[in-house]
Each structure stands twice: as C-alpha cells, then as structure tokens.
Amino acid sequence: MTKPAHDVVAIGNAIVDILSQSEDAFLAQEGMAKGSMQLMFSPEEADALYAKMGPGIEASGGSAANTVAGIAALGGKCGFIGQVADDQLGEVFAHDVRSVGIDFGTPARAGAPTTARCLIFVTPDGQRTMNTFLGASQFLPAAALDRDLIADAAILYLEGYLWDPEEPRAAMRAAIDIARGAGRKVAFTLSDTFCISRHGGDFRTLIADGLIDILFANEAELLALAEVEDFDAAVAKIAPQVPTLVVTRSENGAIALQNGTKASVAAEPIAKVVDTTGAGDLFAAGFLHGQAQGWDLEKSLRLGAICAAEIISHFGARPQVDMKALVAEKLG
Amino acid sequence: MTKPAHDVVAIGNAIVDILSQSEDAFLAQEGMAKGSMQLMFSPEEADALYAKMGPGIEASGGSAANTVAGIAALGGKCGFIGQVADDQLGEVFAHDVRSVGIDFGTPARAGAPTTARCLIFVTPDGQRTMNTFLGASQFLPAAALDRDLIADAAILYLEGYLWDPEEPRAAMRAAIDIARGAGRKVAFTLSDTFCISRHGGDFRTLIADGLIDILFANEAELLALAEVEDFDAAVAKIAPQVPTLVVTRSENGAIALQNGTKASVAAEPIAKVVDTTGAGDLFAAGFLHGQAQGWDLEKSLRLGAICAAEIISHFGARPQVDMKALVAEKLG
Numbered sequence: 001m002t003k004p005a006h007d008v009v010a011i012g013n014a015i016v017d018i019l020s021q022s023e024d025a026f027l028a029q030e031g032m033a034k035g036s037m038q039l040m041f042s043p044e045e046a047d048a049l050y051a052k053m054g055p056g057i058e059a060s061g062g063s064a065a066n067t068v069a070g071i072a073a074l075g076g077k078c079g080f081i082g083q084v085a086d087d088q089l090g091e092v093f094a095h096d097v098r099s100v101g102i103d104f105g106t107p108a109r110a111g112a113p114t115t116a117r118c119l120i121f122v123t124p125d126g127q128r129t130m131n132t133f134l135g136a137s138q139f140l141p142a143a144a145l146d147r148d149l150i151a152d153a154a155i156l157y158l159e160g161y162l163w164d165p166e167e168p169r170a171a172m173r174a175a176i177d178i179a180r181g182a183g184r185k186v187a188f189t190l191s192d193t194f195c196i197s198r199h200g201g202d203f204r205t206l207i208a209d210g211l212i213d214i215l216f217a218n219e220a221e222l223l224a225l226a227e228v229e230d231f232d233a234a235v236a237k238i239a240p241q242v243p244t245l246v247v248t249r250s251e252n253g254a255i256a257l258q259n260g261t262k263a264s265v266a267a268e269p270i271a272k273v274v275d276t277t278g279a280g281d282l283f284a285a286g287f288l289h290g291q292a293q294g295w296d297l298e299k300s301l302r303l304g305a306i307c308a309a310e311i312i313s314h315f316g317a318r319p320q321v322d323m324k325a326l327v328a329e330k331l332g
Numbered sequence: 333m334t335k336p337a338h339d340v341v342a343i344g345n346a347i348v349d350i351l352s353q354s355e356d357a358f359l360a361q362e363g364m365a366k367g368s369m370q371l372m373f374s375p376e377e378a379d380a381l382y383a384k385m386g387p388g389i390e391a392s393g394g395s396a397a398n399t400v401a402g403i404a405a406l407g408g409k410c411g412f413i414g415q416v417a418d419d420q421l422g423e424v425f426a427h428d429v430r431s432v433g434i435d436f437g438t439p440a441r442a443g444a445p446t447t448a449r450c451l452i453f454v455t456p457d458g459q460r461t462m463n464t465f466l467g468a469s470q471f472l473p474a475a476a477l478d479r480d481l482i483a484d485a486a487i488l489y490l491e492g493y494l495w496d497p498e499e500p501r502a503a504m505r506a507a508i509d510i511a512r513g514a515g516r517k518v519a520f521t522l523s524d525t526f527c528i529s530r531h532g533g534d535f536r537t538l539i540a541d542g543l544i545d546i547l548f549a550n551e552a553e554l555l556a557l558a559e560v561e562d563f564d565a566a567v568a569k570i571a572p573q574v575p576t577l578v579v580t581r582s583e584n585g586a587i588a589l590q591n592g593t594k595a596s597v598a599a600e601p602i603a604k605v606v607d608t609t610g611a612g613d614l615f616a617a618g619f620l621h622g623q624a625q626g627w628d629l630e631k632s633l634r635l636g637a638i639c640a641a642e643i644i645s646h647f648g649a650r651p652q653v654d655m656k657a658l659v660a661e662k663l664g
Binding site: 069 | 350353385388389390391419420648
C-alpha cells in the first residue's frame with residue numbers, strides 16, 4: 001500500500017464559536033453545568049441566549065475541526081468533512097480550515113438553518129461552558145462524503161458529538177466502512193458524557209466490533225463508557241477492546257495504552273489557564289501527529305500535552321503561535 | 333440645562349474586524365504599508381485578500397465604536413450610530429455594542445453590500461495593518477440619525493474615517509448641527525493621515541469655524557493637519573484653534589492642551605505588545621471618560637494610557653478585562 005495522501009481526515013461539526021467572558025453566577029442563573037456542552041435546538045433559543053451574552057469574539061471551532069487544524073499547524077496533511085450553510089459564518093469556517101492547508105470541499109448547504117454556532121461562556125477559572133446550535137451541521141449527508149479523501153488518509157477521525165444527529169451518524173458509519181475497506185485506521189473521540197448517555201450502546205458496539213483503532217476519552221467519558229465508577233477498573237475494561245486508548249485527565253495529564261504498553265504524561269505547566277476550549281481537541285492533535293511521525297506512546301502523549309497547554313493559554317480553540325517552532329523548542 | 337442622558341454618542345463605521353497573525357514578508361508582498369489603513373473598494377477585492385489571509389478571529393471593531401465600548405466598560409453611558417447590513421456580521425456587531433449597554437438603534441440595511449469587514453494583519457511586533465471593506469457602513473444616511481440621542485449626549489464623537497464616504501459625511505455634518513444646537517460638545521478624531529490627505533480642507537474648516545471642541549490626533553496626523561514638519565510647530569499651530577487637543581505618541585505617551593494648560597503622560601508599561609489595533613480608540617475612551625468625571629487633564633490622559641495599554645496587550649480592539657477593576661487598581 002502506498003503512503004496515503006493525508007495523515008488524518010476528520011468528520012465533525014462545522015461550528016463557529018462565539019466566546020465571551022462570564023461570571024459563575026451567570027451559569028447558575030441560566031442553569032448551565034460548568035464545563036458541559038448543551039445543545040440548543042432552535043434558532044430562537046440560540047438568539048435568546050446570545051442576547052444575554054456579553055461581548056464576544058468569534059473563532060472557528062468544532063471539535064474534530066480543531067484537531068485537524070492542530071495537526072495541520074504541526075505540519076501534518078489533513079482533510080475535513082463537515083456541513084456549513086451558505087452564509088457568512090460558513091465562509092469564516094471554510095476560510096479558517098483552508099487557510100491552514102486543510103482540504104475541505106463539503107459544499108455549503110443552501111437555505112435555513114444557518115451555520116452552526118457555539119456560545120461559549122468562559123469563567124474566571126478558564127473553564128468553558130458550551131451551548132451549541134448545530135444548524136446546518138446536523139444535516140451532513142452521507143452523499144457529501146468524499147470517498148477518495150477518506151480512503152487515502154492514514155486515519156479517519158470522528159467526533160462523538162456528531163453521532164447525535166441522524167444524517168451525520170449515517171454518514172460516519174459509511175465513512176468507517178470506506179476507511180476500513182481501504183485498510184485505514186479509525187480514531188474516535190467520545191466528546192462528552194451526554195453523547196455516551198444517548199449513544200453509549202452504539203459506541204460500545206463499534207468498539208466490540210473492532211471498528212475503532214484509537215479511542216480518545218476524558219476520565220468522565222471513560223467511566224460512562226465502561227459503566228463503572230473506578231478509573232482503573234474503567235481502563236482495565238476498555239483498554240483490551242481497542243488497539244490504542246488515550247485518556248486525558250485535565251491537570252493530571254494523560255495516559256495511553258497500546259497493545260499492552262502503558263505510558264503517561266503530566267500536564268504541561270502554563271502560567272495561566274485562560275480558556276480550556278479545545279484542550280481535548282488539541283491533545284488529540286498532538287498525540288495523532290506524534291504517532292504519525294512514528295514516535296513512541298510517551299513522546300506522542302507529550303506532544304499532546306504541549307498542544308493542549310498552548311490552546312488553553314488563550315481564547316479560542318485553534319493554535320495562535322507557530323506550533324512547529326513551539327514543538328522544536330519543547331521537544332528539541 | 334439638565335444632565336444629558338448619555339456621556340458620549342459616537343458616529344462611526346460599523347465594522348467587524350478579522351484579525352490574523354502575519355509575517356512582515358506578507359505585507360511587503362501585498363504592498364501594504366505597515367501600520368496603515370487601506371480601503372478595499374469591492375467585495376471581490378476583499379474576498380481575494382481574505383483568501384490569502386491566515387486563520388483569523390472575528391471581533392467587533394470600528395474606531396468610534398471601540399471608543400464608546402471602552403467608555404461603556406469604564407461605566408459611562410453611551411450611544412452609537414452606524415450602518416450595518418442585515419446579515420450575520422451585522423448581528424455580531426449589534427450584539428457586541430448592545431451587550432455592553434450602548435444604545436444602538438440604527439436599522440440594519442437590506443441587500444448588498446454586506447456589513448463592513450476589516451482584514452487586520454498583525455505582525456510579530458504587534459503592529460496592525462488594516463484593509464477595510466466599508467460595505468454597508470458607507471451608506472449611513474442622515475435620515476438614520478437619532479436626533480434626540482445626539483441632542484441629549486454631553487459629547488458627540490466623530491471619526492475621520494467616516495468622513496470619506498459621501499452619505500455619512502453629510503450625516504455627520506447634520507449631527508454636528510444637532511449637537512451644537514443643543515449646546516453639546518463635539519469631539520473629532522482625525523483617524524489616519526489618508527483621511528487628512530483627502531479631507532484636510534474640510535477638517536481645517538470645521539476647526540476654524542469653531543465646530544470641534546476636542547480634537548484627537550496622533551503625531552503623523554497632527555503634522556499632516558498643520559502642514560508643518562516639526563511636532564512643536566504643529567502643536568503651536570493647532571492648539572489655539574481647539575479648546576482641547578489630545579495628541580497620542582505611541583510608546584512616547586501622549587499630551588493634551590486645554591485652554592492654555594498643557595499636560596503629558598508616559599505610555600503605560602506593558603509586558604508585551606500583542607496587537608496595537610484600537611490603541612488610539614481606547615486612549616480616546618479613557619481620556620473622554622476622565623473628562624466626563626471632571627478629572628483634570630493629566631489624570632484624564634493617564635486613564636487614556638491605561639485603557640490603551642490594556643487593549644494592545646491582547647488581540648482585538650475591545651476591552652477583555654473588567655475595566656472598572658483595572659482602573660481602581662491603577663488609579664485607586
């Protein structure tokens with residue numbers, strides 16, 4: 001098999017984030033659970049919450065899109081598949097992924113709803129609480145998949161968030177078939193415990209069927225997937241079912257298990273946590289890029305930790321520094 | 333005369349900034365003069381430059397709008413008049429001014445062109461180079477002026493940038509008449525030397541006619557306005573013509589002259605200049621707010637310097653910290 005044209009092709013929500021600094025009292029008043037992601041199901045609901053939000057900045061987001069943007073910044077060759085609407089925020093999203101060299105060709109969708117927006121409230125502790133209006137993103141049809149792009153990428157990367165709406169779920173199932181048929185690997189991030197509450201059965205089946213090669217989870221997601229309350233028990237239950245398991249543990253770093261080998265990394269120290277948006281996404285970027293370079297587990301984890309530290313040191317979930325230079329400085 | 337309902341009502345371009353980090357070589361390649369503002373006259377020109385731009389973040393901008401956003405953050409009561417289109421970026425602009433408590437009621441304009449965008453290239457030295465597509469902003473009609481809002485504000489604040497397009501120029505002339513008719517003050521910022529190249533005659537006439545109470549300029553603008561090459565000579569020529577003259581001098585601080593009194597302030601020290609976008613706008617905000625509090629020239633300048641320092645320490649031209657707390661910390 002020849003070397004694939006792309007390192008990673010991701011399928012995910014195509015979202016523009018609107019980030020605003022917020023007080024804890026506001027979250028309480030609005031009944032938001034800090035650190036969570038909640039869906040907003042109508043444009044009216046999204047508009048009403050936006051009207052209550054402070055001044056914001058807009059930055060392209062979307063979990064899997066952030067991950068490929070991170071890999072591209074590290075020098076990897078990536079593609080992205082996701083659904084924007086034919087509107088200004090859709091143009092912003094498309095510009096931002098293409099401007100870092102990511103191949104993105106999913107046609108914009110005409111008419112309502114708009115491109116997805118995520119209203120992100122960042123509290124003084126740097127924690128992000130997200131409210132997402134999926135808009136056009138939830139209508140990604142299987143017909144929009146670029147089969148050649150998927151078949152010619154070393155890794156297909158999927159986000160659990162996008163498992164929720166029906167059309168993209170069918171598209172992702174089709175994409176898994178394409179990738180596996182071409183002998184490629186499939187990486188999957190569980191995204192949020194709510195995804196597991198709603199689709200844990202599907203995820204467990206995908207894993208049991210051997211369709212997931214690299215699984216990303218944070219602690220809470222791993223416990224929910226394993227349906228146990230002890231972290232070690234959860235690792236012991238899930239690790240044997242996937243060739244590579246990566247678990248991020250916020251300020252406690254991360255661990256990875258791969259074919260019987262285990263490695264861990266401490267969180268990369270930073271001066272101040274400004275905004276945790278994208279931390280997991282960029283950890284995945286660093287890990288996947290390290291693996292694509294043929295690095296061992298520990299060094300791949302370290303790259304994940306470095307990328308996560310960069311992203312939480314500023315507002316927004318896409319890298320703001322020269323990542324290659326940063327990595328050269330940190331890893332030599 | 334009763335206390336006016338608003339401290340400052342501003343008329344300016346209603347712009348959403350798109351900020352991206354850029355190398356000096358890119359500016360050279362595109363023939364951009366670092367630190368300047370250039371207009372892009374067609375959507376096609378704007379799209380072509382955007383396609384060459386790196387990944388960006390979007391943040392509401394517009395010079396005078398930034399100034400009133402700064403005053404609002406300091407606790408002042410402000411209004412804004414400016415033209416957005418009926419599109420997503422227009423909604424973002426309107427949200428961001430309203431969310432800080434600014435009264436903004438200019439109706440969005442239907443149809444093409446879009447809401448104004450400013451493509452801002454930020455070089456590693458923190459300097460910003462701007463390319464503005466004025467879009468809907470240049471069609472602000474005099475009919476859109478809220479006469480009561482203007483008449484009931486202590487200060488009408490106008491930006492030189494908006495003197496360029498014909499309709500807003502007529503609107504600003506009408507606004508000056510309303511403000512002066514109601515016994516209010518008029519503040520004017522020269523904005524950029526290109527504005528003086530094109531409209532210096534108008535500006536000199538406004539000043540000679542006694543229509544400007546507070547004039548803001550940077551060094552280059554003051555020299556261009558005075559048509560002399562020496563800074564002291566320029567100050568000596570212009571200061572007697574306006575009740576209050578404020579001249580910002582970047583890292584050399586600022587000076588103000590008011591009815592024969594002169595004061596100066598050093599630049600506020602900061603760790604790193606990240607992005608100079610909005611420095612002059614926020615300096616004006618601090619100065620005007622200080623004056624509204626009845627502070628003397630020197631303390632008003634100091635507040636200007638503090639606000640400018642906050643804005644250049646991060647991406648984007650709107651405050652990102654609790655300005656009241658910052659001022660309490662710095663000025664006691």
